[in-house]
Amino acid sequence: MIKKKAVVLLSGGLDSTTLLAYAIDKGFDCHTISFSYGQRHEVELACAKNVASLYDVTEHKVIEIDLRAFGGSALTSEMKVPKDRSVLEMDKEIPITYVPARNTIFLSFALAYAEVIKACDIFIGVNAVDYSGYPDCRPEYISAYETMANLATKSGVEGERRLNINTPLLSLKKSEIIQMGLDIGVDYSKTFTCYDPNVAGISCGTCDSCLLRKKGFLELHMKDPIQYQK
């Protein structure tokens, strides 16, 4: 049987690794895509490559884009990454780690890739629960993107294929994502989450991303297999 092709956005983090495992588990022929976008945490690119290779994906592409050309985010500029915030604080406003239009740009490259390989499915690990207030993680955004994508491409014109933006993690809490991954054998020691690791690539343990990850494992009464500075 010929497997259905999918493009999976892979950062090598906890969410996108679970996402890839899920797509593989559902029987998709996965093509992964990562972005080198001037992020502080470039160690995630090595992690993504490693995860892609662990899952033996058909092709792994790394796209170079320079989001630093615009600035506007703590992840791509000299602004400080916020530390030790409560979940309540994280929910209050859009944080400075938000990268303007990042998911829109990422999905647009995934769309180009999907069109070239004739894939009908794109997987993105957005999450509307522990989403730290990013606008481009909301379900209504994803739905609008899907509508646009079907008008943007040849398939839309020729009516051959319908393109789906799959977001299986959208309504899951971090602990539920981890449970889902564990159920299909994800090894979380191979994933990387931190916004602000030290030079050795060790996670800080205090940025929003680390705190949400730790909270997820805590809720499952499990030890997170990765190392933290604190």
Place this chain on the structure above:
Amino acid sequence: MIKKKAVVLLSGGLDSTTLLAYAIDKGFDCHTISFSYGQRHEVELACAKNVASLYDVTEHKVIEIDLRAFGGSALTSEMKVPKDRSVLEMDKEIPITYVPARNTIFLSFALAYAEVIKACDIFIGVNAVDYSGYPDCRPEYISAYETMANLATKSGVEGERRLNINTPLLSLKKSEIIQMGLDIGVDYSKTFTCYDPNVAGISCGTCDSCLLRKKGFLELHMKDPIQYQK
């Protein structure tokens, strides 16, 4: 009076130069953006820079993206650019010069730029008449993009600003675009249109893009001020 900021997609071609002149004429504070995307016709980048400078825009950004990573188009791969086709032939199907998801990718960068500088207006020179069958030049696509863009960004969440995708050339014939430009003083000798220029940067005169341009001037009973190989 403080001018409204706009991001204008500028390739240095006939359409986008007219577009910039239009936005300037309407009183916008223009920030232009061009893309180096592995296109055959890199001479257009020099042209875009020159046009941006002629119009004294506030800022001109060139974004490097590698669409060759995906291939799939005659503009970014080794496929041959079609020549000497009739307008009827051009309309028949989506040509191989179509770059998968190109406008979606371009608009996504424009969206990031607009968000960072807090602009509410993006101008793109798409055209649904002489559009050579590109799906991402259709009005329904632009409208879907605008809806998505307003959900993708901080402004959408905070309800502060509404983002507009402006397409003043959408329903104009090539000759009408040229007339519009002439009325506001565009110097078309400074614009560049060809998909497949020679090493000296001289337009081929026979690709779809050159043929549509020539036809536009012909309909106005005017001489196109640029030079052609034939």
